[in-house]
Amino acid sequence: MLSLRQLQQFLAVADSMSFRQAADRLNMAQPPLTAAIRQMEEQLGVRLLERTNRITGLTAAGQVLRDEARRTIAQAERTIALTRRAGAGLTGSLRIGFVATAVRHIVPTLIANFRDTHPDVALELMEAPSARQVAALLDDRLDLGIVALPLPTGAEREIATRTVLRSELVAALPERHALAREPTAPLALAALAHEPWILFPANEGPGLHDRIVGACAAAGFAPEVAQRAVQMETIVGLVAAGLGVALVPALFKTTGWSSVVFRAIDGTPVPYEVALAWRRNDGSAALAALLASYAARNPGE
Known part of the structure; x- marks a missing residue:
């Protein structure tokens, strides 16, 4: 099997039709290049070049090798480029x-x-x-x-x-709720002790669930869960429907829920990360x- 180096050497000769010019292009001496082409001919069992004391053309076999060598080298270069791109995370x-x-x-x-x-x-x-x-x-x-x-x-x-x-959790209240009348004032979490709560299942987000339940425990109560929903957006929607209260990320204060009031929690913030x-x-x-x-x-x- 011919190597890429051999194909490159043959292409240099085929393109220039001169051993001297091809050797200069390949940065090598002329005699080793001439020997390399003869070795290729012996290896393939065909003549590749028409020559007397100089190259006069390519044989039919040489023309086929020239065309296939160009395709093979182009594919090899593409393979190398794609491999490098994959290694750099570009593909x-x-x-x-x-x-x-x-x-x-x-x-x-x-x-x-x-x-x-x-x-x-x-x-x-x-x-x-x-x-x-x-x-x-x-x-x-x-x-x-x-x-x-x-x-x-x-x-x-x-x-x-x-x-x-990094943010914090805030209380989400239906806008008609009595505790929603002072939206800018911090709310003591204990004020929600006897409210129906909307909370996601513990197995869907155990870490955050524990933070919410832990904050309630620190305020002296366990939340009475009336509804469960997986996504925070759904929880806020259920609050808007008047089905209960919840702790949700403060980010929701900017999302335009007109029927929900968001109040900061008084005391130690409950982080949301x-x-x-x-x-x-x-x-x-x-x-x-x-x-x-x-x-x-x-x-x-």
């Missing part, structure tokens, strides 16, 4: 999960900025609660999650995180490129 695919609250504040810029610089990386997006994303990451069904912290107990051993949003999450042992170049892209645009986080 491939990424499966990305996200919680609903990330749609407005994180997903657009994260995705748009990455697609600007890595248009050949295919992105598959999936909305899912934090616990489902963590399970998918651990099972290698997801490459990157955008999750609400904290992670389920023990998950941090295998999953790394980078916090991308969203983070990028990925497997610690994930060697994906595309994932590394996305994380590096985000870090470059957000160096202070």
Whole structure:
């Protein structure tokens, strides 16, 4: 089998029709080049060049080898280029999960900025609660999650995180509720002790669920859950329908829910944090490129 080096040597001769010019182009002496072409002819069992004391043309076999050599070298160069692009995270695919609250504040810029610089990386997006994303990451069904912290107990051993949003939880009240009359005043969480609550199931976001229940316990009560919903957006909608109260991210104060009043919690804030999450042992170049892209645009986080 002919090597790429042999094909390059033959092409240099075929293109210039001169051993001397081809040798100069290849940065080698002429005698070794002449010997290399003769060796190729012996290896193939055909004459490649018409020559007397100089090259006068290509044989039919030489013309075929010239055309095929050009295609082979072009494909080899393309293979090398694509391999290098894959190694730099410029090609491939990424499966990305996200919680609903990330749609407005994180997903657009994260995705748009990455697609600007890595248009050949295919992105598959999936909305899912934090616990489902963590399970998918651990099972290698997801490459990157955008999750609400904290992670389920023990998950941090295998999953790394980078916090991308810090906020706090606020009380969401139906606008006709008696406690909604002073929207700008902080509200004591204990005032909601006997209210019907809307809360997501503990198994869908155990870390954040524990924070909410823990804050209620610190205020001296356990929330009486009347309705359950998975997504925060749905929870706010149920509050708007007058079905109960809830603690939701302060981000919802800017989303235009006209029939819901949001009041800050008096005393120690209940934090709400969203983070990028990925497997610690994930060697994906595309994932590394996305994380590096985000870090470059957000160096202070």
